Amino acid sequence: MTGRLWRVGAAILLAVTQASAGTPLVGCYERIYDEAHLGAHRRQIVRHVRVKIAPTSVSPSEGGDKPPIADALFQVWAEKGKKSFDSLGVCWAQADGLVCNGSDSAAETSLCKTKTRGVRDCRIEGAQSGRFRIAPRSDGAHVLVTETLELPQTGSDVGPFLYLSPNDPENRDFLLKAAPQKTCQ
Known part of the structure; x- marks a missing residue:
């Protein structure tokens, strides 16, 4: 028990130290893939990626051994969608x-017949937040x-949903550039 208490104490100290030093990576990051890149990566459905990182609004006590220190809004535009x-x-x-944990969706809609990645008007059975x-x-x-991440379309609780899998090399790994904060507002 002493070892567990020490680990919890060390994790809290680390979180407090990082919070006081500033949350790592706070800011806005983005990448818009051009037609040349997409032409060379025909299986890539992700066209635009953005992530906004801010200090967390969640209490450190809610994180247990892993106290939360940041919130990240991960946004993906797939195929030629506008949303x-x-x-x-x-x-x-x-x-x-x-x-970062993905966000949970309370949407109730039909289950997909397949677990493949991509845009779906159904939910993958047993999908977690990712x-x-x-x-x-x-x-x-x-x-x-x-x-595997389940991302609902902006402003919708009933779908469609985008699924990104760690097993899909064309749609799991994104190098983003720092972007002006106004880009993420």
Whole structure:
């Protein structure tokens, strides 16, 4: 029990230290893929990615061993859609970056017959909120889907939904550039 208490205390101290030093990666990051890139990556359905990272609004006591230190709004525009698919994740520190849970959706709609990635008007059975990792880069951030993410379309609780899988190399790994804060508002 003493070891567990020590780990919890160390995690809280780390969170307090990081919060006082500033939440890592706070800011706005974006990438819009051009036609040349998409032509070379024909299986890529993601056309535009944006992530906004801010200090968390969640109490550190709600995180247990992993106190939340940031919130990340992960937005993806797929195919030629005009609306984004969004996930607001609560994040905790890991190594030099953040690990974020995807947001839960309470939508009740039909189940998909397949578990393949992409835009769906149904929900994948047993879908969890998913998870993504954000790591700093010299000129931006690297976002990696680490557990299948379900992202509902902006402003909709009934779909469509975008599914990104860690097993899909064309739609799981994004290098984003730092963007002006007004881009994420």
